[in-house]
Amino acid sequence: MSNNNFVKILKDKKLKITPQRxxxxxxxDKHGHSSVxxxxxxxxxxxxxxxxxxxYKNILAMQNVDILKSVKTPTQKQKYEINKIPHIHLFCKVCDNLEDFEIDTINFQKYCELKSGYSDINDASILLIGICKNCQNNQKAV
Ligand SMILES: [Zn+2]
Ligand SMILES: [Zn+2]
Incomplete structure (x- = not known):
């Protein structure tokens, strides 16, 4: 993403455009999931x-208007990322690797609305915990 896009993102959410933000x-955008x-x-x-x-204040301000999203894993500090394409997260319980996994959760959300009686479920923050490919290969080698 270019600088102009970031200016537009802030403008659209009516946030002041500052060098810090x-x-x-x-x-x-460069590093992905990062802690404060x-x-x-x-x-x-x-x-x-x-x-x-x-x-911290700037991160919270941008999180409040959904420019940023937070991700919490069992062993790490809260991480933040730019709210782009909807995705869920995969977390490796061996090496603590955290990665994006793009799937469409719309059907799952619809199902949960029916089951729970909630309406307007329009966001899903899901962390799937398992063992990544790298760690599977390492385990085989031992
Ligand atoms: Zn791993
Ligand atoms: Zn992510």
Whole structure:
């Protein structure tokens, strides 16, 4: 994604366009799932005066309007990512690898609406936990 897209994303959500916010979006676009600490150390090299509190406040502001989404795994700090194509997550319980898995959860959401009586289920935050291909191969080698 280019800088112009980030400006547009912020504008569309009526958030002020600041160098910190653009920098956070650029780093998240480059690195994917990152914790507040990860983002802080990346931004610090670009904007040395930035504080952890500022980074955190900006992340929350962008999360509140759905520009960012958070991902929680059993063993890691909360991670953030840009809310792009709908996806769920795969997490390896051996090596802690976290990756995106693009599937359409619409039918699952519809099924859950019917079963639960909830309406307007329009978001699914699902973490599937298993063993990644790499770790499967390593296990075979031992
Ligand atoms: Zn693994
Ligand atoms: Zn993701």
């Amino acid at each position: 653009i920098a956070i979006l650029e780093e998240l 600490d990860d983002i802080f150390s990346l931004i610090k090299t670009r904007i040395p005066s930035v504080s952890l509190a500022t980074i």
